Amino acid sequence: MKFSSRVIPIILFLALASVPRARAQSFSVYFGGGAATDSACTRADCVNQPDVSVVDQLDNAPKMTGAFGKVGADFLFTRHLGFAFQADWKFSQGDYFGFGYRPIFFDVDAVYQPIPDELTRGRIVPVIEAGVGAARIDSYLTGSSALTGTQSELFAISSHFLVHGAIGVKLYVKGGIFIKPQVDARFVANFGQFGSDFVPEYSVSLGYTFGRH
Numbered sequence: 001m002k003f004s005s006r007v008i009p010i011i012l013f014l015a016l017a018s019v020p021r022a023r024a025q026s027f028s029v030y031f032g033g034g035a036a037t038d039s040a041c042t043r044a045d046c047v048n049q050p051d052v053s054v055v056d057q058l059d060n061a062p063k064m065t066g067a068f069g070k071v072g073a074d075f076l077f078t079r080h081l082g083f084a085f086q087a088d089w090k091f092s093q094g095d096y097f098g099f100g101y102r103p104i105f106f107d108v109d110a111v112y113q114p115i116p117d118e119l120t121r122g123r124i125v126p127v128i129e130a131g132v133g134a135a136r137i138d139s140y141l142t143g144s145s146a147l148t149g150t151q152s153e154l155f156a157i158s159s160h161f162l163v164h165g166a167i168g169v170k171l172y173v174k175g176g177i178f179i180k181p182q183v184d185a186r187f188v189a190n191f192g193q194f195g196s197d198f199v200p201e202y203s204v205s206l207g208y209t210f211g212r213h
Contacts, residue, residue: 026210031205032070035202036068037065062097063195070087070203079113081110081111084109086133086164101193102137105186107186112128113127113128128166133161136157137157161189167182168181186200
């Protein structure tokens with residue numbers, strides 16, 4: 001069964017939110033946005049348009065840019081340790097040599113919050129995450145007509161294993177409400193569509209922590 005890249009993050013978020021928080025010392029959910037980037041592929045194997053010269057295609061190879069959405073949750077079983085789930089996806093389709101593309105990243109991480117709340121009066125909580133996950137690239141054919149307008153059809157899915165790490169900080173503004181700036185680093189195996197296996201992301205999220213003391 002195929003799900004659109006917009007539906008998958010929503011399903012993931014609802015599933016995480018339904019987990020009973022009583023099993024953990026604290027449970028946080030958050031959503032936000034940012035930007036993930038990757039350089040353009042300049043290798044000859046990235047060329048896929050026979051009607052355009054190799055030189056022109058490589059000179060105009062697309063980079064990964066644009067706005068990304070983020071949704072996730074973390075569970076702390078002690079004051080310092082827990083685990084987290086996260087999904088990030090590109091809001092709009094990018095152009096890849098005339099085809100539409102949209103990347104989605106899924107991460108499962110161990111979480112470490114090194115500083116006890118009492119040292120910062122519970123207002124500033126650094127968060128370190130490390131784990132593994134998967135990257136998915138959805139590719140689309142785009143066409144238009146007078147009757148249907150512009151339409152995109154999903155025709156290919158490319159999946160890749162990834163290693164993930166992140167550093168962020170929860171800035172509590174009132175009660176369990178926090179703002180979370182975060183820097184993510186992903187190493188995506190065989191990420192041939194772009195120029196590098198390294199994909200950084202910079203984001204800001206709004207969240208809430210349940211069971212916070």
